[in-house]
Amino acid sequence: MLIGAIADDFTGATDLATTLRERGMRTAVVIEDLPVGPERLDGLDAVVVALKTRTAPVSAAVAASQRAVDRLLDAGAERLYVKYCSTFDSTDEGNIGPVLDAVLRRVDADRTVVVPAFPANGRTVRDGLLYVGDDLLENSSMRHHPLTPMTRSRLRDILAPQTRAAITEIPLGTVRAGTNALRAAIDGAAPGYLIVDAVTDADLAAIAAASAHLRVLSGGAALAAGIEGPADAAPRSLEPVGPGRLVVCGSASSTTRAQIAHAHAAGCALRQVDLDRALDHPQDEIDGIVAWVRSLPADDLPVVYSVAELSDIRVGAAEVSAAVEDVLARVAAELVAGDTAHRIIVAGGETSGAVVQRLDVSLLDIGPQLAPGVCWSGATTGSGRRVALALKSGNFGATDLFTAAWEALA
Template structure:
């Protein structure tokens, strides 16, 4: 195994895995390590363990991450990556710093690069500061994130409150000096975490090669650019996809602008239906059943799109006022409904391939399906790919698990072409 990685959410895991596969590596995403014998994937080039720890309590995030790391060690990995979001989603308490500290202690390594940059999706680091497009992180929409509001842009200032480990900045000039010069700069820098500037893909390749002898690296999906070879042939469609049958479906739990644009684009040619939040809050199972009946009643060749947010005014941060004070938050209601919908339609053989938009929704869907691992298939764009899985009931299914912010505007219409 060339590398074993731990990702702090499901879409981040497939994001990184997409990059590994583009580099010619046979790649698997493991969702439930406890259900998989580590020896099963000992010969695979890259394995990514997908967790749901980004906003979990610190102790829980560290415990689950260390368990995933131990599983990768048992599977034969000797080099490791911690994958987090390219916008460094975290708070002053963690979870990036505490998990990195735990990994350093477990692996006995004295340093690790910190490289969230992902230029293909507009994330760059200059003078130690993280940019989203042309905006500093603190001036982007991430400033108002409900769980991890990012009010600073300098990565050292973001990471330092989370860890007692020193944080050093490595400037772009060292990166542009080439692999040898950057390797020397990394190895002579103070032990700890090394925040490295990167503004394009060539920079990420240089960083990957300069840190190839480090046992631990950390960052966004751009880390994959430094692993594997430049001239690897496009991997063939894995055999697992040949078993997938059934109709197509799109479910969207994300409220991001990119996903809303994809929904609007699809609405011109695809049947669409919005989750009835009031009905869902009152009886999630009944709303999921109603949506399933709607899908079953459509033409078998159609690609129905079920979504929760079509425009900003649809965003609800709490349960509707008409429900009881004990009602669950709107986001968890939507996750429950959409995951139940996918589970039921896959379980009875109606649907065989699903595009899921939204990190939390993706996690809920995979959990509902009881999938233990995902074989990575064709890439659909930066950070977006098809995966093949088997449910706990033995049904093969093809899944796209995408971050709400990722994918072309026509993704819901064109994604299926890669499977033909």
């Protein structure tokens, strides 16, 4: 196994797996702590372990990451990749810094690069500052994230409270000075974390080449586009599944809100989660949504969502988010069990994790790409049903994703 990776949420896992697959690696995603027979990993070049650690307590995130790394090393992983969001979602406590500290200790490595840039999705790093499109991170919609509000843009300032390790910034001029110069800067820096500027895909390719000797990589998925794979890069087709469609959205991002608005304008059937019932009477809310979906004509596209406007975000966001995730995951599971839903788009990293865990899926086969960082994947539920899942980071995908994604499964 050339690459063993951990991702701090399920959309991040499929994001990275898609990139590795595009680079010619035979790749799969496995789910945290769920058993997968060694025969299912045989012949894979890369395995990504999907965790649900982005907003977990620090100790729990570190412990889960350590278990996943041990699992990958036992399977023969030559290099490790720590995948986090391209908007560096975290708090002053973590979990990016503490997880990186633990992974480096585990393999006795003294440094790694920190490269969240994802130019195809508008995430770039210049002078150590993270941009979302033309806006600094602190001025983007991520400033209003209910769980990890990003109010600073300098990556060093975000990471420093999370770790005692030294942090070095490597500027764009060094990245563009050539592989040898960049490698010399990486090797000559103080042990710790090296925040590397990247504005284009060519910058990321240069960073990947200059850091090819490092045992541990860290970044968003786009850094992996510079890693060469040994196998045929032809897209892998997925097993056919039934026709029933469903979209569930736990994300409050501006991109997901625009996708919901587009689906509404396109005539899709929309239903918003009643937050009060989700908190106080969750089973009633689940039953109501399930009954509503089943009442629709078979060719309708039901979209169940929690946030249409920023004003929908409640005080006590963590409790509300957990309740929404639970409701959406149980709705999806009931509709799959009842043979109503077979093809499901899930918007939001935490929601994606909740849905996959509720379906008792242990492995995702990576299928066709829908957009940078978004793909269809095939899975078998714990009860043996085959489903197709598109796990979408809240910030990813074109505005028409909810209406256009189904064509890739035809």
